[in-house]
Amino acid sequence: MDRNPLLVVGSVALDSIKTPYGQVEKVVGGSAVFFSAAACAMSPVAAIGVVGEDYPMEKLENLKERGVDLTEIKQIAGSSFFWSGEYSENFESRETLVTELGVFEEFNPLIPQRLTDSKCLFLGNIHPTVQLNVLNQMHEPQLVVCDTMNYWIDQNKEELLKLLQTVDILMINDSEIRELTGVSNLLKASRIVQSMGPESVVVKKGEHGAIFFGMDWSFAVPGLLLDGVIDPTGAGDSFAGGFLGYLSGKQVFSHEHYRKAMVYGTVMGSFAVESFSIDRLEMISKQDIFDRVSELKKLTSFE
């Protein structure tokens, strides 16, 4: 394995999910799991997380075989993070039925020496103070991307703003950036976020695609047209995994590479929603990925 894998810190969860296309009980999920499953096709990955004694670690074996270092997913006494939710007809909304933090509540990881030299870091959607604690343990990372959510914007805005001063890219969905900035127009909202610290902002818009806002330039990519969406859970983290997996694989952070990273993010998000859990992501080949990149190119090109 590469000495400098792409590092991700986030939740490792059990999800019970009902969608119009089926229902699953306590399948593996969480931001670190979806991210790793998407990123490992393009870069070695190391995941940092915590689970309880109830976690079916054997379900992550395939990730290990695909190059994900799971050593730092610590299994400790207690229950794993459990989330249960139900999606409405057409995936227009989702209702959270249960959230049990379990061992995740006290999660505040120590990064082992061998991983502190990673060049690319993804701070999954966890408490902003924990995100900052992780970041502070790193030696000179070159690209730090963080996610967040409405809950932290509401409850821990001060800590979140402190974190934002130190990250390179905030990756967030459209409703969240509107809540964070109080501004509806995405171009204006992204400028406000940039004034808080991050040089760039990635706004995820679900089926409508995503937009990268850099300094004085932008890149927009539409969603792929899918006729078999099964479960949108994990799409955002898989997008992040595709985005950072691509960049970590290249180790070049130019405008052109950011554009391509957005494309890989879109492609990995599109695979994630075609099954429950990481089932589809675990099956894809490099050729599947290239085919879908080429499909996205055809979908968007004009002379």
Place this chain on the structure above:
Amino acid sequence: MDRNPLLVVGSVALDSIKTPYGQVEKVVGGSAVFFSAAACAMSPVAAIGVVGEDYPMEKLENLKERGVDLTEIKQIAGSSFFWSGEYSENFESRETLVTELGVFEEFNPLIPQRLTDSKCLFLGNIHPTVQLNVLNQMHEPQLVVCDTMNYWIDQNKEELLKLLQTVDILMINDSEIRELTGVSNLLKASRIVQSMGPESVVVKKGEHGAIFFGMDWSFAVPGLLLDGVIDPTGAGDSFAGGFLGYLSGKQVFSHEHYRKAMVYGTVMGSFAVESFSIDRLEMISKQDIFDRVSELKKLTSFE
């Protein structure tokens, strides 16, 4: 003027509109007006419509100078179509306050001989039977595009389905195609529409852009990133004007030209929303259009 201008039939209205950025009273609007204002930059246009004695025809003089044949906008005894609406903060919804059809209620135009040879026809959002009556008067048009709205889908579905058997492209927004087909997934919904008659479907998604669904191919274009949206009224008709104006100017209906037409539609829609009424559309130069096409190219290109 070209003997075969792009022909549009639709409403010619007076609009009173309130948005978070201002308020206007009885300004010129309606589908035929926005369409013509957008299309005339790229093709000669002839508009078919009806107004009452109260209509300020002098406000359309500029369109005439820009190559729009207004001869067939008939001024007759009675009141003009009047619409009044108010947009919510952030343009998330709009409320219709007043709709007075006036002389538009009896609108069922006779197309003069000199215009029946037009190759490109836009059937703006009016009663589907009137749309069909217009289409039946044409000699071998090469490209017929129609718009519709929720009201006709609810109230006159049978007539609408009859119309759809005879048009080449249905141009419709995302909520409308979902209502028409009962299917939320846009790819599946477009296939259903194609089975109703049109070879292609254009789905407009407002700020999220638009998608062209052809037979076995698609093209998606995101919205331009605008920081000065003043009034979204007429954006869809201006999109249609840009789309058909481009195609009528080229008189070639290849996949590549459809892609480019989607780009011109997006660009003209983006100008339309930057002012009330057609104020912004009336001011733009060919260079303004090319600049924005090039901006959209930069926004979406990747290697």
